[in-house]
Amino acid sequence: MRKFVFAGILVLIFTGGMLMVDNLTSAQTAPPTPTPLTGSMGTQADPIAPNSLTSFTVSNPYCYQPDPAVDKCSINFRFVQATDNQSSAPYMTWLAFTISGKKRYNATAFFEGTITYSYDMVPNGLIVACGSPNAGGAGNQYGNVYGVTIQPLDSSRNPMSTDIANVTCPAFSP
Amino acid sequence: MRVMRTFLLVMIILGLTQALAYEPVHTAPQAVTMIVSNPYCVQDVETAGSCLINLRYFSASTSDSSFSHIEIAINGKVRANMSGFFENSAYLTGPMLGNGLKVACGGKNISGIPDMGRQYVVTLSGFATGSSPVVDSANVTCPYYQRKTYLPVLMK
Numbered sequence: 540m541r542k543f544v545f546a547g548i549l550v551l552i553f554t555g556g557m558l559m560v561d562n563l564t565s566a567q568t569a570p571p572t573p574t575p576l577t578g579s580m581g582t583q584a585d586p587i588a589p590n591s592l593t594s595f596t597v598s599n600p601y602c603y604q605p606d607p608a609v610d611k612c613s614i615n616f617r618f619v620q621a622t623d624n625q626s627s628a629p630y631m632t633w634l635a636f637t638i639s640g641k642k643r644y645n646a647t648a649f650f651e652g653t654i655t656y657s658y659d660m661v662p663n664g665l666i667v668a669c670g671s672p673n674a675g676g677a678g679n680q681y682g683n684v685y686g687v688t689i690q691p692l693d694s695s696r697n698p699m700s701t702d703i704a705n706v707t708c709p710a711f712s713p
Numbered sequence: 714m715r716v717m718r719t720f721l722l723v724m725i726i727l728g729l730t731q732a733l734a735y736e737p738v739h740t741a742p743q744a745v746t747m748i749v750s751n752p753y754c755v756q757d758v759e760t761a762g763s764c765l766i767n768l769r770y771f772s773a774s775t776s777d778s779s780f781s782h783i784e785i786a787i788n789g790k791v792r793a794n795m796s797g798f799f800e801n802s803a804y805l806t807g808p809m810l811g812n813g814l815k816v817a818c819g820g821k822n823i824s825g826i827p828d829m830g831r832q833y834v835v836t837l838s839g840f841a842t843g844s845s846p847v848v849d850s851a852n853v854t855c856p857y858y859q860r861k862t863y864l865p866v867l868m869k
Contacts, residue, residue: 598799598804599798599800600795601805602793602794602795603792603793603794603810603811604793604814605810605811605813606763606815607790607792607815607816608815613811617805617806617809658809662808662811663811664811680790680791681794702799704796704798704799705796706796709790709792712790
């Protein structure tokens, strides 16, 4: 009698153990979860937090190679928009884009509490070197990888928010 | 004795049922949904041998957060890349690529198509983590480039 009950319990423990192992294995082999995204509206600053931006919306940056015979690529964004309701200091005064540590774009909030950037404001984009195949480690079809930082800044040039993206450019392989 | 055997059998069946019931369900990765417009080729300056390939729009998205990036390739060479950093989708319009992607127009009938220049394969691809890329390809034929030689006018 006891032998059979014991065997039954063993079967249950064994199947339970198998399940746990399977769950752990499947958890390990599952594809890595991408960075949380915030939907089509991009990032949204907390409007309740004091001294914060009302909103900060950024679309995906991109890189393209207009002429394959020239080692020049263009980085651009469809749109970026930052709004400060100007109710309390610090106030948003600038919106800046930095590519690999170098400031490349700076807009001033003077007449409006909102700064909007659209790709057609810099029609040819921000020119960077495409780089040789696999220069950034993204494969032979790609060249340099650039860290692009978008920051609304206050009057003391302190960042009020920061969005960072790595942008991979096509390779220059004439 | 028979009761014990039955009991053991029931326990085994219960165990197997439990195993099957708790088998983790792996959700299928979401394929990229793409909407693309027709690519085109334009020779904006007649006297130049370069043409421009562009398209009106190219958008891609996934219903979950697995979206990775989109690519535009011409004859297998990647010419534009947009990654899904801040959005779960990518949306590219023609003007976002400046004047377009420069290619050689090619001489008359070079692709075998009468009164046309070179033909290029334009590949639009959308990528998501954990699933195969979605690829759309189109042949784009460019206007030809008629090389002209101007002789100097000699005054007698």
